Amino acid sequence: xxxxxxxxxxxxxxxxxxxxxxxxxxxxxxxxxxxxxxxxxxxxxxxxxxxxxxxxxxxxxxxxxxxxxxxxxxxxxxxxxxxxxxxxxxxxxxxxxxxxxxxxxxxxxxxxxxxxxxxxxxxxxxxxxxxxxxxxxxxxxxxxxxxxxxxxxxxxxxxxxxxxxxxxxxxxxxxxxxxxxxxxxxxxxxxxxxxxxxxxxxxxxxxxxxxxxxxxxxxxxxxxxxxxxxxxxxxxxxxxxxxxxxxxxxxxxxxxxxxxxxxxxxxxxxxxxxxxxxxxxxxxxxxxxxxxxxxxxxxxxxxxxxxxxxxxxxxxxxxxxxxxxxxx
Numbered sequence: 001x002x003x004x005x006x007x008x009x010x011x012x013x014x015x016x017x018x019x020x021x022x023x024x025x026x027x028x029x030x031x032x033x034x035x036x037x038x039x040x041x042x043x044x045x046x047x048x049x050x051x052x053x054x055x056x057x058x059x060x061x062x063x064x065x066x067x068x069x070x071x072x073x074x075x076x077x078x079x080x081x082x083x084x085x086x087x088x089x090x091x092x093x094x095x096x097x098x099x100x101x102x103x104x105x106x107x108x109x110x111x112x113x114x115x116x117x118x119x120x121x122x123x124x125x126x127x128x129x130x131x132x133x134x135x136x137x138x139x140x141x142x143x144x145x146x147x148x149x150x151x152x153x154x155x156x157x158x159x160x161x162x163x164x165x166x167x168x169x170x171x172x173x174x175x176x177x178x179x180x181x182x183x184x185x186x187x188x189x190x191x192x193x194x195x196x197x198x199x200x201x202x203x204x205x206x207x208x209x210x211x212x213x214x215x216x217x218x219x220x221x222x223x224x225x226x227x228x229x230x231x232x233x234x235x236x237x238x239x240x241x242x243x244x245x246x247x248x249x250x251x252x253x254x255x256x257x258x259x260x261x262x263x264x265x266x267x268x269x270x271x272x273x274x275x276x277x278x279x280x281x282x283x284x285x286x287x288x289x290x291x292x293x294x295x296x297x298x299x300x301x302x303x304x305x306x307x308x309x310x311x312x313x314x315x316x317x318x319x320x321x322x323x324x325x326x327x328x
Contacts, residue, residue, distance in 0.1 A: 002040075009196070016313075018038065020035045023128075039131075047155050075128065080124070137174045141203060145162040158196065175209065176207045188219050190220070211250045228273060228281060231278055242281070243258060259300075296317070
């Protein structure tokens, strides 16, 4: 199984899927743990916060999203994982940095290779799966807004209040990590998302060889939709408009199915999100069908002050629908 994305969405997905990965003590896959190999392909376009500072000052790829995925896939999220997530609260030049980000940056300089630093760090955390940056090139996002304005950088794009017309990578033709492409080519299931449409999902798909590998894959290719719209990025977007945006950027042959949440957000939480310009993504089945994408829904919402995917429910739906239901 291969999952592509970034941000908190991908780590939430991985947190649920790791419980279905075959363990060393298992002699063979079981109904409870049918996943023999889980690979995450993570976007590297982040330019904000601790990751952005390390990227600018130390000339390393942004480690934040990869760090989150490592912690999500770690054998347990106890002391070592908490250490990787620890954020310094004081210290000139140190305040605001995560220990895990600093660890990955230091290991990149020691090994001379970001992908190798990720591999070694994954061994330290004993993760249940593999993690790859989508590319080791220094790439940036550039968005053309509907008013014609161009905005560069993931942080500025996510903060824009004007709708996005087109997204591209700079440089345009960037080479992916070969191991990431191999993982897609050998996958029995390819997952895209959940995560910010324009700053987590699409950046991976804009790499030509990655998009081509997904397009040629015989495995089910599934887009996992966001729970809520995002101000500026996807204001008022319906489910079909999320899918349509992906198709407009990378073609109609990358998504077979979409998984979406059907559980309503509570009125109190919905009102709070609405005040921030966000609303629950509306499912429009007829328009989804017109895009030739199969719709699969479930109660995938979890509310604890903030809205998140229910990692366990999402993983269970994916495993039961796409793995256990397959004909031998």
